Amino acid sequence: MGFQPAPGDQITINNTAYRVGQHPAAPGLAYAQAGRQGIVYQLLPVNGSPYEAKALKVFFPKFRMPAMVYQSDHMAGYKEIPGLQVCSREVLTPERNGELIARYPDLLYAVIMPWIHGMTWFDVISDQRSLSRSESLTLAKALAAIGSSMEQKGLAHCDLSAPNVMLPFFSEVELPEGAAAVELVDVEQIYSPKMDRPDVLLAGSPGYAAHRAVQSGLWSSYADRFAGAVIVAEMLGWSDVAVVSKSWGESYFDQHEMQTGCERYFLLKKSLGQRWGAAISDLFTRAWDSQDLSSCPTFGEWLVALSAVSVEEPASVTKQDSAHEAPEAVAGAVRKPVIDEALAAQHAQDAAANLGLQPDTGEVNDHVVARLFHQARDLEAAGNLTGALEIFRSAYHFVQKDSPLEVELAAAIHDLESQLYPPQEEKKGWRAIASSRKFMISTAAGIAVLAGSVFTVNQILADQSEVRQQQEASAATQQEDEEKERAAAEAAEKEEEAARLAAQKKAEDAARLKAEEEEKAKQEEADKLAAEKAALQEKYDKQAKYEAYLAQLEAKKEKQALQEKYDKQEKYEQYLALLEEKKQREAEEKEAAAARAAEESRAAEAARTAEAERQAAAKRQEEARKQEAAAKAEQLKKQRAENVVTLIAYYNKAYNAQVTDNLPRARNFARSFQTMYQKDATYYNSVGSMKSRSSNINLFLNNSGFWLPSL
Numbered sequence: 096m097g098f099q100p101a102p103g104d105q106i107t108i109n110n111t112a113y114r115v116g117q118h119p120a121a122p123g124l125a126y127a128q129a130g131r132q133g134i135v136y137q138l139l140p141v142n143g144s145p146y147e148a149k150a151l152k153v154f155f156p157k158f159r160m161p162a163m164v165y166q167s168d169h170m171a172g173y174k175e176i177p178g179l180q181v182c183s184r185e186v187l188t189p190e191r192n193g194e195l196i197a198r199y200p201d202l203l204y205a206v207i208m209p210w211i212h213g214m215t216w217f218d219v220i221s222d223q224r225s226l227s228r229s230e231s232l233t234l235a236k237a238l239a240a241i242g243s244s245m246e247q248k249g250l251a252h253c254d255l256s257a258p259n260v261m262l263p264f265f266s267e268v269e270l271p272e273g274a275a276a277v278e279l280v281d282v283e284q285i286y287s288p289k290m291d292r293p294d295v296l297l298a299g300s301p302g303y304a305a306h307r308a309v310q311s312g313l314w315s316s317y318a319d320r321f322a323g324a325v326i327v328a329e330m331l332g333w334s335d336v337a338v339v340s341k342s343w344g345e346s347y348f349d350q351h352e353m354q355t356g357c358e359r360y361f362l363l364k365k366s367l368g369q370r371w372g373a374a375i376s377d378l379f380t381r382a383w384d385s386q387d388l389s390s391c392p393t394f395g396e397w398l399v400a401l402s403a404v405s406v407e408e409p410a411s412v413t414k415q416d417s418a419h420e421a422p423e424a425v426a427g428a429v430r431k432p433v434i435d436e437a438l439a440a441q442h443a444q445d446a447a448a449n450l451g452l453q454p455d456t457g458e459v460n461d462h463v464v465a466r467l468f469h470q471a472r473d474l475e476a477a478g479n480l481t482g483a484l485e486i487f488r489s490a491y492h493f494v495q496k497d498s499p500l501e502v503e504l505a506a507a508i509h510d511l512e513s514q515l516y517p518p519q520e521e522k523k524g525w526r527a528i529a530s531s532r533k534f535m536i537s538t539a540a541g542i543a544v545l546a547g548s549v550f551t552v553n554q555i556l557a558d559q560s561e562v563r564q565q566q567e568a569s570a571a572t573q574q575e576d577e578e579k580e581r582a583a584a585e586a587a588e589k590e591e592e593a594a595r596l597a598a599q600k601k602a603e604d605a606a607r608l609k610a611e612e613e614e615k616a617k618q619e620e621a622d623k624l625a626a627e628k629a630a631l632q633e634k635y636d637k638q639a640k641y642e643a644y645l646a647q648l649e650a651k652k653e654k655q656a657l658q659e660k661y662d663k664q665e666k667y668e669q670y671l672a673l674l675e676e677k678k679q680r681e682a683e684e685k686e687a688a689a690a691r692a693a694e695e696s697r698a699a700e701a702a703r704t705a706e707a708e709r710q711a712a713a714k715r716q717e718e719a720r721k722q723e724a725a726a727k728a729e730q731l732k733k734q735r736a737e738n739v740v741t742l743i744a745y746y747n748k749a750y751n752a753q754v755t756d757n758l759p760r761a762r763n764f765a766r767s768f769q770t771m772y773q774k775d776a777t778y779y780n781s782v783g784s785m786k787s788r789s790s791n792i793n794l795f796l797n798n799s800g801f802w803l804p805s806l
Contacts, residue, residue, distance in 0.1 A: 097643075098153055098201040100125050100136060108195065108207055109185065113138035113149060117737075119744040122767075130258065130281055131300075132158045137210055145268050145740060148210035150181070156635040158283070159204045162291065164188060167206065169290055170282065173250065177275045178241035181282055184208035200643060211278045213266035216326065217257035220346060222751065223339050228370075229406050231334040234264060235327045236401045237277040242323050242394030246316065253284040253313045255322040256300030257329075257346055267743045286314050302346025305354060305388065313388075320391035324382035327397055328363055331375065335366045354383055370409065374400045468504075472603075475511070484511040735775065739782055742768055746788045749795070750803045758799055765792045 100106070102117035102125050116126035116137035126137035133154035140147050154163075164186045174183040187205045189196055196202050219226070226234070238260065245251065252259070264276035284293060292314055299305070299313055303322040329347050332338035341359055343349045348359055360383060368376035378400055382391040467490035474483040491504045683690065749764035772779055772789050779785040784806050794801045 098199040102126070105141065106138070106195075108138075108151075108187070108192065112141040114141055115139075116148065117741075119741055120748065122741075131254075132281065132283060133205075135280075138207070139737075145736070146212070146270060148212075150208050150210040152206045152208070153201050154204060154206075156639055157631075160293075161204065162293075163204045163206065163283070166283070166285075166290060169287065170285065173248070173285075176241070176244050176248070178237070178278050179245075179282065180211065180275070180278055181208045181280050197646070200639075200646060211261040211263060211280060212268040212270065213261055213263040213278075215258050216260040216262060216330070217345065219262070219333065220257055220329065220342055221344070222755065223342060224333075224751065224755075225336055225339050226330075226333045228334045228408055230264075231331050232401065232404060232406055233276055234262065235330040236398065237264070237275060238323065238327055238330065239394050239397040239401055241275075241277060241279065242319055243398050245319070246394055249286075249288050249316050251286040251314075251316050251318040252279055252282060253286050253315075253318040254281060254300060255279075255319045255326065256303045257326065258300075260326060267747065268740065284314070286316060286318060288316075300346075301350035302343070302348050302353075304350065305385070315388070317388035317391070320388050320393065321382055321385065323394060324379060324391055324397070327401075328367060328379045331371050332363050332366050335370060338363055338366050354385075371404055372400075372409075375404065471507070472599075480511055480515055484508065484515065487511065735778055738771060738775070739779070739785065742771055742779070742785060742788070745771070746792065746803070746806070749792070750805060753795075753803055761803075762796065762799070765796050768792050769796065 100115040102115055102123065104115045104125075106113050106115070116139050118124045118126040128135045133152050136151045136153065138149040138151050139145065140149070167184045167186050170182040170184065172182075173179050176182075184206050185208075187196060187202050187207070189203070192202070218224075259279060259281045261278040261280055262276070263270055263274055263278055299322065303325050304313075305321040325348065332347070338347070341347075341362055343352075343359070347363065348357075352359060364376055364379060364383075367379055378392045378397060385391045467486050471483040471486040471490065474480075474486065487504055487508050491501070491508065745764045745768035749761045749768065752758070752761035752764060769789070769792055772785070772792075776789075779789065788806055791801075791803050791806075795803055
């Protein structure tokens with residue numbers, strides 16, 4: 096039968112009795128956590144403290160490998176390394192645990208190891224729980240120290256991700272002195288030069304896998320460097336609310352953003368530089384821009400840099416939001432055709448000089464430029480010319496000097512500048528002549544000279560009449576020619592603009608079609624892989640069902656054979672009983688006289704024997720009653736201890752929900768707390784701060800504006 100325990104079920108492993116724990120957030124369900132390789136159940140020792148709890152990892156059929164025994168024996172030498180407590184593990188084998196595995200076939204090669212108390216880094220990210228500066232620094236240094244110790248021994252986790260990083264630092268259960276602030280779990284893929292390569296390798300977890308690394312699987316001493324750099328950066332960035340608010344979801348980065356110039360990368364890099372110093376920011380940049388895992392910073396470098404950081408906030412850090420916009424990812428840039436290369440280049444240089452821009456002479460980041468270019472074109476098409484101009488200017492700084500892309504960007508900037516800030520048109524034709532200062536002065540002087548004589552005026556007017564008519568005709572002709580030239584220029588400009596828009600639309604359509612084809616191909620490949628995975632899983636399921644069916648048949652046969660043996664034995668015993676009864680009856684008839692004589696003596700002896708037995712039975716009942724009372728008292732003590740842990744969990748969940756402004760969820764946890772508390776309030780009032788927690792919960796339930804204190 097499959098292993099599907101319920102809370103409170105008891106199981107004995109290697110002569111130690113355990114009880115399946117109850118999920119603190121889901122009463123009535125077993126405390127279990129699912130991973131990529133199997134499901135982990137919490138086992139509480141029947142005789143022991145909560146800190147001594149164990150984790151039972153039941154692997155999926157694909158990962159049930161006999162080599163797990165050798166691997167676990169080898170890993171036992173690493174359990175003394177801080178953060179690798181789960182390396183202290185035992186594997187359930189047919190030789191040692193055959194009876195248990197026969198009852199639960201799913202437990203074949205299951206592993207039992209210490210249960211790590213506390214939340215995971217995945218929980219912190221998913222809940223968008225901000226950290227203080229000291230908490231961020233403590234967690235980051237602890238993770239760097241673990242990675243450094245592992246690297247010094249040639250080890251690597253090979254699947255470092257948020258769900259596999261446990262944080263006992265935030266545990267509600269009291270831990271022994273010297274317990275690590277960070278622990279790593281899911282170490283089945285661990286790399287060691289002394290261990291064999293696993294049959295199944297993982298290619299990293301989404302949000303932490305380097306896309307430039309080998310995608311066939313990670314198994315080397317460098318495997319943790321990139322993922323470790325991302326998690327350390329996340330831990331440091333989680334003291335910045337701007338970084339927390341930009342989180343993708345289950346991790347800070349989306350897997351499609353890994354090692355790209357995305358918005359989240361620039362935001363996190365800026366936050367690290369401002370809050371933790373240039374050394375930390377440079378280490379993160381080295382990892383992000385690395386071409387292979389060996390180029391990433393070592394954990395030792397991280398630990399040295401973090402040790403030099405002060406827990407005090409630097410004075411240069413301001414409270415303003417550090418978030419900045421970055422364009423969305425796109426497939427590639429669209430270039431518009433250039434008719435005259437020399438003219439376009441000169442045009443670009445003139446435009447760049449007028450704008451005060453200088454192109455970058457370093458390495459071109461085509462991915463960044465492509466996204467900026469598409470973002471600007473989208474804004475331009477939507478009519479937001481100002482926004483498009485600003486993004487074009489930003490993209491101009493990423494291209495090489497004198498490159499074709501620089502020419503195109505400069506031309507686009509000049510074109511938008513011309514549309515947003517058109518030059519004032521100059522006055523032309525006779526209106527310009529009439530409004531000129533020279534014409535006005537000469538006219539006034541002529542009038543003043545001619546004012547002396549009417550005859551002279553009339554004569555001059557007569558002489559000038561013909562000249563004026565000729566001038567007016569010439570001005571009209573000139574104006575008509577200018578209007579024709581202007582109309583022709585406007586028509587040519589419109590045709591050129593139409594041709595440019597048509598070419599641009601054609602290029603955009605081609606790019607979109609290419610992107611759609613690539614997306615379709617990716618989707619088909621993903622569907623194919625999903626189908627193969629489903630077929631493989633179906634095969635595994637059928638095999639498991641068949642094996643279970645065979646086991647059931649074998650058990651049924653054994654049961655039938657045993658039942659037949661019991662039936663024969665019962666018939667034989669009945670026959671012997673009849674013979675004995677017959678002999679006894681004959682003997683009784685022969686000795687009837689003697690029996691009657693001794694009957695009174697036997698009756699007296701029987702009475703004495705019965706009295707002695709009655710007294711012995713009464714004594715046994717009294718002892719049984721005392722033992723039962725002691726067992727109930729011990730059970731009540733353990734149950735109360737578990738309830739105290741559950742009440743603390745309810746209070747903390749209500750507090751966390753209130754902090755994240757999720758009042759309905761906070762009130763639900765508060766009601767759960769109060770319901771459990773009232774069942775044994777007299778006892779809980781005497782335990783630590785439980786009475787204070789109950790008072791705070793009552794105040795919160797009566798007044799939603801009351802803030803629960805952190806206890």
